[in-house]
Amino acid sequence: MFEALSSKLNGVFDRLRRRGALSEADVTEALREVRVALLEADVALPVVRDLVNKVRERAVGQEVIRSVSPAQQVIKIVNDALVEALGGGEGDDGRRGIDLNAAAPVPILMVGLQGSGKTTTSGKIALRLRTKDRKKVxxxxxxxxxxxxxxxxxxxxxxxxxTSLPIIAGQSPMQIAMRAMDVARRELYDVVVLDTAGRLAIDEALMEEVAQVKLATNPHETLLVVDAMTGQDAVNTAKAFQDKVGVTGIVMTRIDGDARGGAALSMRAVTGAPIKLLGAGEKLDALEDFHPDRIASRILGMGDIVSLVEKAAANIDQAEAEKLAARMQKGQFTLEDYASQLKQIGKMGSLQGILGMLPGVGKIKQQLNDANLDTSILGRQAAIISSMTPRERRTPEILKASRKKRIAAGSGTSVQEVNKLLKQFDDMSAMMKRMNKIGQKGLMRGGLAALLPGAGNKRPF
Ligand SMILES: Nc1nc2c(ncn2[C@@H]2O[C@H](COP(=O)(O)OP(=O)(O)OP(=O)(O)O)[C@@H](O)[C@H]2O)c(=O)[nH]1
Ligand SMILES: [Mg+2]
Known part of the structure; x- marks a missing residue:
């Protein structure tokens, strides 16, 4: 969904990069373009104004003009301001899920406009709470x-x-709510999700009804479900519900569509309520945590390494991962392990999808789509490694010209490609040694990211 905004901003930063040294006028101009890009993406005007002012203040204070890499500095400043506007910096790492920290049964009230996705999201939340949090819902x-x-x-x-509450015909919403709480108390449920009827923000009677239900059940969370596709309207809706009912969080649905990224940016600023979850599809497991830092980096086209790692981790065979991590920790990572990581990456699905999440490649994703990158690069690297003898895999230092020639011939590649692979492997091993003390999670992260073209030596995070 954030692609449109992302490519706009990429255009701005491309120009900055080409210019090298920045004059103060350049900063002002860049910010004007950022402002236009944000407005075009449906970010609410006051939010844009705020963001731009913040960035200008910081940029001037940090003497962007004399910096070695001024464009990077501006990107960083814009990024930080975006993260803040998205609600970052609160909670542990700026991400917040549903708060269940209350006496059971914890009531969660779902409110929102007609068709925004309340009922679907109720199901998604129930599934997540049952499976991930082991709650009785x-x-x-x-x-x-x-x-x-x-x-x-x-x-x-x-x-x-x-379980769903047995349906009794003829009951009012209030009666159903009270019955639900009653059943939940008696049958020792942990969480009760109360799904309400869709209403129009301007319908006073219905807004009053949901406000009454809220008063009666005293929900620990009142989640406003908004459709990301509604853009600027989502902000107005959120404001109306916040004023009349009061919400503790926002769930933004349909981010799988081609909605513009702006709504997310304005939500928090306009309503004061954090975005807690994202709906990314019709299926019940299509529910994602909201990470301000990730969304900001996607908007900026700076990649989303964190979700890449998560995606990878979910697909990696756990036992193998642990074995690998142990070897890495001991500094015993070999080309054989490298090959097995290649295989894992193959399992993650198309490389294009993964590439899209890496820094700087978001904008060339389009061109990559028909380039068949996925099978060719991974396949060739795997072929090179399998053309080596076990000894060569364990001690690649012995690979001199003649051996490389043989391997290239055996794998149907070139010596250049063999060298490239070895270089990548070297970078990766070096990085692993550096990350030795960070722990298993960090090691896996570094290992995987280093594998991907272009991410190796530049970003040894
Ligand atoms: N693509 C996509 N579709 C969604 C998402 N969430 C909900 N939908 C679809 O949107 C439609 C409406 O969803 P509901 O959950 O019934 O919406 P609601 O807010 O309960 O609707 P009312 O109760 O009539 O107000 C359904 O077809 C859902 O499958 C999402 O995150 N992505
Ligand atoms: Mg519904």
Whole structure:
């Protein structure tokens, strides 16, 4: 969803890079373009103004003009300001999920406009709480306005393998809510998710009804579900719900669509409520944590290494990962291990998808799409390694010209490619030694990122 904004900003920074040294006028001009890009992406005007002013203040204070890499400095400043505007810097690492820190049963109230995704998100949250947090969850639909609404939630409950409150015809939303809490207390549920009917922000009576339910159930979280596709409207909606009902967090749905990134940026600033979760599809497992830093870096086209690592970690065979990590820690990482990491990367799916998350490649993703990069690079590197003898794999130092020639011929590649692979492997080993003390997680992260073209020596994070 953030691609449009991302490529806009990339254009701005490309120009900055080409210029080298920045004059103060350049900074002002860059900020004007950033401002336009943000506005075009539907970021609310006051938020844009704020961000631009902050960046200008900081940039001048840090003497961007005399910096060695002025463009990088501006990117950093814009990025930091974006993260802040997105709600970063709060909580542990700036990310916040659902807060369940209250006496059970913890009520969670779902509110939002018609069709924003409340019922689907209720199901997603139930699934997540049951599986990840091992909570006993009760789903209850207070939607008496749409005939099939309660059945829809019951179906989702079945899919998520949680209980839904038995439907009793003729009850009011308030009665259902009270019954849900009652059942939850008696049957010792940990969490009760109360799904409400969609309403129009301007419908006073319905807004009043949900406000009453809120008063009666005293939810620990009141989550406003907004559709990212509504852009600037999402901000107005959020504001109306915040004023009339009061919300503790926002769930932004349909980020899998081609929505513009701006809504996320304005949400927090306009409502004061943090974005807690993202809906990324119709399926029940399509629920993501909101990471301000990641979204900011995606907006800037600076990549999203953290989600890359997560994606990788989820696909890596755990036992193998642990074995690898142990070897890395002992400094015993060999080309054989490298080959096995290559295989893991193959499992992660298309390389294009992974590349898209790496710094600087977001904008060339388009061109990569038909370049068939995935199989060719990984396949060739694996072929090179399998053309080596076991001894060569263990001690690549013995690889001199003649051996390299043989390997190149054996793998159908060139000596150049063999050299490149060895160089990459060297960089990676060196990095691993440096990261020795950071622990297993850090090691895996470094190992994987170093494997990917272009990420190796420049960003040994
Ligand atoms: N692509 C995509 N579709 C979603 C997402 N969340 C919900 N939907 C779809 O949006 C449609 C409406 O979702 P619901 O969960 O019924 O929305 P609601 O807010 O409960 O609707 P009302 O109760 O009628 O107000 C359904 O077809 C969902 O499958 C999402 O994150 N991505
Ligand atoms: Mg619904």
């Amino acid at each position: 009760l789903l209850a639909s207070l939607d008496v306005h749409r005939p099939a609404a309660q059945l829809q939630l019951a179906t989702l409950a079945t899919q998520a393998e949680v």
